[in-house]
Amino acid sequence: MEINQITCPTGSTPYIIKAGDTFFQIARTFGISLNALIAANPGVDPNRLFIGQVICVPTAAPPPPISSCPTLSIGSRGxxxxxxxxxxxxxxxxxxxxxxxxxxxxxxxxxxxxxxxxxxxxxxxxxxxxxALGVNCAPTTTCPPGTFAYTVRAGDTFFTLAQRFNTTVDAIQRANPTVNPNSLQIGQVICIP
Structure with a gap:
C-alpha cells in the first residue's frame, strides 16, 4: 500500500511501518499516547504490523501558547x-x-x-x-504554502524529520534555504513540507 492510497483524518498524518517499529515506539517518537495511536487505527492489529503498512499517527497537541515569550535577563521582574x-x-x-x-x-x-x-x-x-523549558512560543516563522512551522526538539535532524513527516531531506532543505542543517537548535522554528 502506498502512502497516497490512504487518507488520514484531519489532526493525523500517515506513517509507513519500518522494520522494528512497534506502536509503543511510534507513540514515543511522535510524543503521543499509545491509546491515542491505537484509537486512530481501529482496523490495525498492533501485534501484527508489517513493513510498508500505512497507519495514521495523531499529531500531538502542543501546549497552548503563552501570551508571549518575553526575553528575560538580570533585573527583569514580574x-x-x-x-x-x-x-x-x-x-x-x-x-x-x-x-x-x-x-x-x-x-x-x-x-x-x-x-x-x-x-x-x-x-x-x-x-x-x-x-526547551516546555513553553509553546507561537512560531514567528511564516512558512510557504504546502509547509507548516515546526519547532526543533532535542535529537531532531533533517533526516529524522524527513522520516517522521514522510518527506525528504532535500525537500526540507529547499523549504529552509537559510537554515544550516548541521547546527539545528532546540526551539528553532523551521518549515516542514
Missing part, C-alpha cells in the same frame, strides 16, 4: 520571571526564591539549564530557552 523560576525548579534547577525577580540565583539556574540543553549559556531567556 509574572513571567515567576513562571520562569517555577519551570526551572520543576526541571531540577534551583533559582532560589520564586519571587518574580530575575537575580543572580535565577541567572545561575538559567545558565546551568542552558548548558544542560546545549543552548548558548548566556543567562538570557529567549525563545529557545523558553521552548
Amino acid at each position: 509574572a513571567s520571571v515567576a513562571q520562569l523560576q517555577e519551570l526551572l525548579r520543576n526541571a531540577g534547577f534551583n533559582p532560589g526564591a520564586i519571587d518574580g525577580i530575575f537575580g543572580t540565583g535565577t541567572q545561575a539556574a538559567v545558565i546551568a539549564f542552558q548548558r544542560s540543553r546545549n543552548l548558548v549559556p548566556d543567562g538570557i531567556v529567549g525563545r529557545m530557552t523558553w521552548t
Whole structure:
C-alpha cells in the first residue's frame, strides 16, 4: 500500500511501518499516547504490523501558547520571571526564591539549564530557552504554502524529520534555504513540507 492510497483524518498524518517499529515506539517518537495511536487505527492489529503498512499517527497537541515569550535577563521582574523560576525548579534547577525577580540565583539556574540543553549559556531567556523549558512560543516563522512551522526538539535532524513527516531531506532543505542543517537548535522554528 502506498502512502497516497490512504487518507488520514484531519489532526493525523500517515506513517509507513519500518522494520522494528512497534506502536509503543511510534507513540514515543511522535510524543503521543499509545491509546491515542491505537484509537486512530481501529482496523490495525498492533501485534501484527508489517513493513510498508500505512497507519495514521495523531499529531500531538502542543501546549497552548503563552501570551508571549518575553526575553528575560538580570533585573527583569514580574509574572513571567515567576513562571520562569517555577519551570526551572520543576526541571531540577534551583533559582532560589520564586519571587518574580530575575537575580543572580535565577541567572545561575538559567545558565546551568542552558548548558544542560546545549543552548548558548548566556543567562538570557529567549525563545529557545523558553521552548526547551516546555513553553509553546507561537512560531514567528511564516512558512510557504504546502509547509507548516515546526519547532526543533532535542535529537531532531533533517533526516529524522524527513522520516517522521514522510518527506525528504532535500525537500526540507529547499523549504529552509537559510537554515544550516548541521547546527539545528532546540526551539528553532523551521518549515516542514
